[in-house]
Amino acid sequence: MKILQLHNHHESKGGAMEVLAHEAKLLAAGGHEVREFTLPPAQNLGLSSLRAGLKAVWNFEACHDVEAKIRAFRPDVVHVHTPFPLLSPAVFRTAKGLGVPTVATLHSYRYSCIAATCHRDGAICEDCVGKRLKLPGVQHRCYHDSVGASAALTISLSLHRSIGTFHNSVDRFLALTGFSRQLLIRDGIPADKVVVKPNSVPDPGPTIGVRPDRRYVAFVGRLMDIKGVHTLLDAWDRSDHGELQLRIAGDGPLRGLVEERSRKDPSLSYLGWVDESVVFELMGGAQAVIVPSEWYEGLPLVILRSLAVGTPVIVSDLENISAELLEDDAGQAFAVGDPAALAQVLTGLATRPETWRPKRANARLSYDVRYSPPADLRKLEAVYAGVGAGAAASAT
Numbered sequence: 001m002k003i004l005q006l007h008n009h010h011e012s013k014g015g016a017m018e019v020l021a022h023e024a025k026l027l028a029a030g031g032h033e034v035r036e037f038t039l040p041p042a043q044n045l046g047l048s049s050l051r052a053g054l055k056a057v058w059n060f061e062a063c064h065d066v067e068a069k070i071r072a073f074r075p076d077v078v079h080v081h082t083p084f085p086l087l088s089p090a091v092f093r094t095a096k097g098l099g100v101p102t103v104a105t106l107h108s109y110r111y112s113c114i115a116a117t118c119h120r121d122g123a124i125c126e127d128c129v130g131k132r133l134k135l136p137g138v139q140h141r142c143y144h145d146s147v148g149a150s151a152a153l154t155i156s157l158s159l160h161r162s163i164g165t166f167h168n169s170v171d172r173f174l175a176l177t178g179f180s181r182q183l184l185i186r187d188g189i190p191a192d193k194v195v196v197k198p199n200s201v202p203d204p205g206p207t208i209g210v211r212p213d214r215r216y217v218a219f220v221g222r223l224m225d226i227k228g229v230h231t232l233l234d235a236w237d238r239s240d241h242g243e244l245q246l247r248i249a250g251d252g253p254l255r256g257l258v259e260e261r262s263r264k265d266p267s268l269s270y271l272g273w274v275d276e277s278v279v280f281e282l283m284g285g286a287q288a289v290i291v292p293s294e295w296y297e298g299l300p301l302v303i304l305r306s307l308a309v310g311t312p313v314i315v316s317d318l319e320n321i322s323a324e325l326l327e328d329d330a331g332q333a334f335a336v337g338d339p340a341a342l343a344q345v346l347t348g349l350a351t352r353p354e355t356w357r358p359k360r361a362n363a364r365l366s367y368d369v370r371y372s373p374p375a376d377l378r379k380l381e382a383v384y385a386g387v388g389a390g391a392a393a394s395a396t
Contacts, residue, residue: 001384003027004075004100005036008087015301016107017201022079023380025042026200030377032238036086040085047086049144050109053152056085057159063094067126070098077384079103081130084110086256089160092169105174105197108298111188113140114153119226119295119323129187133158161188171387175254179320197383198324200376201304204280215353216245217314217346218270218286220279220302223252228292228337230254230318233261235292235342236268244350249274249282284309287349287356291315294337313347328366330359 008022013050013299024034030054037290040051055062062390063262066087070078078089080102090180108116112129117366127136135155139145143150166189173189174197175181177355181194219262223229229252246257249271258271264271274282293316303321306313315322325331334341349356369375 001077001381001388002033002073002075002382003035004069004073005034005038005081006078006083006087007036007038007081007093009038009041009332010082014052014107015199015298016082019105019107022200022202023079023376026373026377027380030381035069037066042086049146049149050152051315053146053149053156054086056088056153056156058090058156059086060089060090062087063090066094067098070100071094075100076388077101077103079105081105082107082110084116084156089156089165092165096169098219101390102169103172103174103383103387104170106176106180106184106298109180109188109296110181111173112159112183113137113142114150114157117226117295118183122225124295127299129183132161133187139228168192172383174383177259177320178323179296179318180298193395195383197379198299198371198376199304199375200371201308203302203372204284204305204308206251215243216247217288217290217349218282219246219248219250219290219292220274220282221250221291221300223248223250223254223258225254226293226295228253228294229258231290231294231316231337231339231342232290233257236322237267237338237344238343239346239350241267241350241374242259242345244287244346245269245372247271247282247286249279264285277387279305280288280309283311286311287329287353288312289312291321292334292336292342293318293321294319304371306366307371310360310364311365312356312363313340314349321339322372325366328362329372330363330366332359 027034037284048101075161078100083089109118110116114134120140128134134157138150138154141147141150143153173194175194176198178196181196182193184189188204219232221227245267247269251273261322283306289311291313303313313325314333315325315333317333318336322333326333332345334345
């Protein structure tokens with residue numbers, strides 16, 4: 001099978017770029033031929049937020065280039081990872097017009113929320129979900145804090161809903177979780193267009209496992225409010241963690257705060273930014289990995305990596321990141337943004353670690369079934385085969 005990947009890179013490297021490269025390798029290893037067409041971040045081209053927003057409405061140049069790529073490569077399917085802002089949703093129509101089925105991965109909530117996060121002013125926001133015209137996003141300058149850029153992106157979403165791009169030119173939307181799928185359906189996309197296909201991470205192989213002389217929990221990620229860093233630090237102070245330690249790896253705006261707390265509290269260690277091999281070792285030796293996110297984060301790769309090394313995860317009780325984890329009994333949830341609730345979970349882990357031991361086997365089993373490369377490849381191939389069969393039936 002021949003797959004053409006389309007993606008618009010963003011200035012800050014994130015999970016979407018990592019997933020794009022990972023899936024390309026995964027498909028190639030499975031005997032498929034993969035090529036990609038990508039555009040750089042708007043900032044790299046010297047485009048303002050407003051000009052980038054206008055490109056999101058309809059980028060004729062990108063459509064022309066994609067058409068040339070399709071005619072030269074003749075793919076069986078076009079898989080669009082992130083069309084916003086510069087590719088524009090018009091690329092779906094280009095592919096469909098050439099008879100090629102299309103698939104779109106929902107790395108964020110951009111199709112329903114112009115901020116892509118469903119988060120505003122420190123709280124969850126669904127003001128635009130279910131509205132054809134995302135006027136609240138314009139009112140609150142949700143895209144790059146610009147009224148003009150927010151209006152342009154809103155016009156893009158509204159136009160392509162109105163002319164049927166998302167209903168008729170996208171054959172499948174791939175949601176990372178069941179929650180993400182339901183949100184898109186609530187926003188008006190037909191249920192039969194949206195399937196759940198989570199990401200995967202490479203199998204790290206044997207890990208060090210928990211050592212009695214190194215009892216700790218770990219946080220790995222960006223040090224920022226939306227990731228729940230303040231909640232984590234407050235909870236740590238409130239918990240009866242005994243000899244249990246907290247190790248934090250990452251970087252971001254709250255680095256200074258974390259460094260200050262680590263100097264004052266010998267039970268808290270700040271490791272800075274570490275590479276992937278160190279991350280796996282850190283997670284593999286932990287009693288649990290903590291993911292206290294306070295927004296509808298799309299299945300963070302940190303959770304998948306923790307499950308891959310057989311380490312349970314403590315997560316906020318937002319459905320998008322906790323539902324599958326709790327279903328597999330591979331961790332425990334606490335009330336989002338509530339330091340007291342997280343402190344209670346940490347105290348329980350510190351004082352009754354034996355109750356968490358079965359969760360380690362469950363964590364690895366959850367990875368094998370849901371998030372391993374073989375499982376991912378099977379799901380991708382099934383989706384591609386399904387849209388291909390649908391395209392053939394339509395042509396007949």
